[in-house]
Amino acid sequence: MASREIIRVVAAGVDAAGMAKIAQEAGGGRVEAAALGDMQGARLVKKGQADYYLGTCWSGGGGALAAATALLGSTKVGIAGTPGMAVSDEKVAQLVGEGKIAFGFPYEQSRSAIPLIIKAILAHRDTNGEEAGNG
Numbered sequence: 001m002a003s004r005e006i007i008r009v010v011a012a013g014v015d016a017a018g019m020a021k022i023a024q025e026a027g028g029g030r031v032e033a034a035a036l037g038d039m040q041g042a043r044l045v046k047k048g049q050a051d052y053y054l055g056t057c058w059s060g061g062g063g064a065l066a067a068a069t070a071l072l073g074s075t076k077v078g079i080a081g082t083p084g085m086a087v088s089d090e091k092v093a094q095l096v097g098e099g100k101i102a103f104g105f106p107y108e109q110s111r112s113a114i115p116l117i118i119k120a121i122l123a124h125r126d127t128n129g130e131e132a133g134n135g
Contacts, residue, residue, distance in 0.1 A: 007121060008049070009033040010041035013056035013064050014107040019114060023054060026115040030122060038067035045101060046071045052121060053102035056110055059083065064104030072102055080113055081105040087113035092120040 009031055011019035016035035023033035036044070044050040045068070053072070057063035060082040068077050078095035080103045081087035087109050095103065096117075105113040 005030075007031050007118075007125070008051045009054060009118075010036050010044055010050045010052070011054045011056075012036055012038040012041040012067070013054075014058070015056070015110070019054055019056060019110055022110060022114040023118055026118040027122070031118060038063075039071075042067040042071040042102070051101065052117075053077075054114060054117065055102065055104045056107040057104070058106060060104050060106040060109070064106075065102060068102035068104075076100060077102040077104065079104050080117060081109045083108070087116055089116055089120070092116050093124075096120045096124045 007027065007030060009023045011023060011033055013019070020033035020035040024031050038055060041050065041053055045053045053068050055064035055068060061079045065077045065079065076099070078098070078100035080092055080095060083106050087105050103117050
């Protein structure tokens with residue numbers, strides 16, 4: 001069943017290694033996560049060698065998503081949070097439902113944002129029976 005397949009996530013930006021660890025833990029055995037540079041991570045998603053991109057910077061939009069936007073296109077990226085807007089279940093579910101595969105958020109929100117994003121991706125795949133969206 002496609003919904004049970006491993007989701008491959010790349011984490012890039014501030015403390016990418018810590019982000020990858022949070023993503024893997026949040027996935028409950030259904031997520032493989034790697035810490036990479038932003039260009040390398042975005043290239044792997046573009047090539048279909050990774051399914052999702054998580055990017056952090058201090059604002060959640062600029063540096064967090066610059067490489068992903070350049071390589072994947074603006075329709076595939078979404079700002080999940082900013083310093084003035086906390087990441088929420090509703091916002092993340094909306095982004096995942098729109099087919100976004102790259103998510104940006106401020107580093108300070110990593111511990112709360114990453115589990116929400118992973119939960120939304122898994123729920124979307126379980127509900128829709130879809131494979132990871134690297135389109």
